[in-house]
Amino acid sequence: MEQFSFIACMPDRPGALHRVAEIITRQEGNINRIQYDRRIDKHTVFFEVTAASQAYEKIRKELEEIGYFQTFLQPVAFLKFHVYLPNRPGALFDFLNSITSSTANITFLDFDDRGQHPERLVVGLNIENTDMIDALLNHLKSEYRLDILEYDITGEKLDDTVFYLRLAQKLRSFIGSAEDAFLMRFLHDINHIAQELSNLRKDPIEVFESILKVGDCLKRTSGENFYADVQRVRIKNDIELFCFQLPCGGNIYFFDTPSERVMIDTGYGIYYQDVLNMLQHYGLGDLSRLKRIYITHADADHCGAAGCFPVPSYLNRETFLITRETSRAYGSSNQGCILEEVYTKIINLFSRFTPPSNVVLFPEISLSGKKIERRGTFPVIARFQVGDLNFEALAGLGGHMHGEIFYLCPEEGLVFPEDAVINFKSLSPDRTEYNVLADYLMTSVNVDSKLAREERNALLSLISEIDGELAEKGKKCLICCGHGSISVLESGKLVEYANSERYTAGQRGTSLSQKV
Incomplete structure (x- = not known):
């Protein structure tokens, strides 16, 4: 029996966590540590599991097949812009089709035809495949008038639906171009200290911020x-x-x-x-x-x-x-x-x-023998x-x-x-x-x-x-x-x-x- 750790990235729906536990149990694995806090990140769960090596491979494979096993931390970009839509039925639907085809995740939309700018839609996107950004913008510019408000690849502007991805991107600024496997192990450790301090009634977000302050102070003063x-x-x-x-x-x-x-x-x-x-x-x-x-x-x-x-x-x-x-x-x-x-x-x-x-x-x-x-x-x-x-x-x-x-x-x-x-x-x-x-x-x-x-x-x-x-x-x-x-x-x-x-x-x- 060996101990393994992994990060599960799961859909925010009933039964998702139970499904992971069922897979681990069926392969006779034992969960030693689990940490999930919807207030921090509603998709991310940290596991430490004891299992036979072959059993763990089966657990990993099953979780990968259903898309729950997280193996890398893809940098996520945040993009915010104004788009001016034509005043006709279906205009928003057509625009959203373009967003969906780019695999971007919408973080917010703001539109009111009785507001100060009835023709303007405010859009915020999280984009995991940053190679798609230029193609998306070029396509949108060919169809609509756009005003780019913010573009960020540091993680500063990401919302809390991808908290750990945002945290990982901030950590990269302190530890350089570490490979994803190393960074994920490091996130496990950081999550563990947050879990311990949460049990001592300390705010986990404050714990994460304190860790980042340590790195920032050292970087900023060198x-x-x-x-x-x-x-x-x-x-x-x-x-x-x-x-x-x-x-x-x-x-x-x-x-x-x-x-x-x-x-x-x-x-x-x-x-x-x-x-x-x-x-x-x-x-x-x-x-x-x-x-x-x-x-x-x-x-x-x-x-x-x-x-x-x-x-x-x-x-x-x-x-x-x-x-x-x-x-x-x-x-x-x-x-x-x-x-x-x-x-x-x-x-x-x-x-x-x-x-x-x-x-x-x-x-x-030597505490014995000659006088000290x-x-x-x-x-x-x-x-x-x-x-x-x-x-x-x-x-x-x-x-x-x-x-x-x-x-x-x-x-x-x-x-x-x-x-x-x-x-x-x-x-x-x-x-x-x-x-x-x-x-x-x-x-x-x-x-x-x-x-x-x-x-x-x-x-x-x-x-x-x-x-x-x-x-x-x-x-x-x-x-x-x-x-x-x-x-x-x-x-x-x-x-x-x-x-x-x-x-x-x-x-x-x-x-x-x-x-x-």
Whole structure:
């Protein structure tokens, strides 16, 4: 027995769904998942079926014979026009004959002989065979006067009777010329997340719109519209730390030292070329001086460009495994969550996920045997240097993501807590709006919310301890958050540190504000 998924496109009439179920049952198939919502699309039903391979072939063949089995997603065009009909009996009938012969579907007609334009008919058409459009228009122009009002092949103007076709055409703008088989599998995944969230009383149309917003934000903020907010912090006379807040997703941290350059996290893959241009602008574009990348965790916005850079990425085995899995919840108590799995597929696809390929793994922790060295709550799994700065790699508890690592330089007071500690007040409104999308689609960005709270409290306690050790030097621990500004802890609250400037693609960085 194997599991198969397919999309049925059925007529809107009584008994159609029952007919599909009868065919599946007769071939001894078992329906594992079905999703149909007439409010979204009255013709489209999603099925997951367990059956023997030969039985499924018979199911597929029978559904194809009655025209229910959908094997491709033909782009659909929308055409709206005025047509001026002669004032005689049968004029509308003759016009409709022309439309029917073109296989176009009428979405609306508007005519009233007592209205402001008694001779004019407004027509809207969905046309699946776009090759027929020119022939149809040429034929109509030879018989009638026409005014073309709208012509759209992007899916924006299609009505909700073909909702999933419209959605598919919008998705193509984010994922390129994917084959229909791939796109249909992707629609299955998206439909599954909508089904799960509908059960949590979320509007399925809002779910679909949120998914499209993720793709649109990434596409819209790359290339000519790319920007970043940049903090520059002098750690020592000869060492400078750059914090690059990208438009969407996590931060990139870049150390510039006399002997080498080192990155912590990479941002999304879709921003790779934009990041290279930005590094060039700040005099950091010589990648021969970039020696290593340290990854905090496996989310696409933190390691999704690692495979683009020609240097090794340092991470632990759990993070490496997650980058090869289909769910960001892999290894956590929430591992089977369909929301986590489908969101991972969506964001990896939209963001051009290119995980690290040149990998150096940190040592694994053994909980038995010799005593484990700890920094506060967190095991110390490795030590390394960036220039002459001494760092510790600390194993997280797995609240935000299994396998996460925090990086700490105790003597200089630098901590990189990834998404376990974020100064949310420092996020710009557009970044906040984008981050909320992930929270909405997964219900939480943390794979274990209870552990995430414990983790944050333990990190804040460690930061307070380091602040106490640095007090006699007149320094404070710099919290290099996974999102938002580098911050410091003041009376238990995160406060932005250092000045920030805006980098815009093709322009020089301009100072925005002094945030000390």
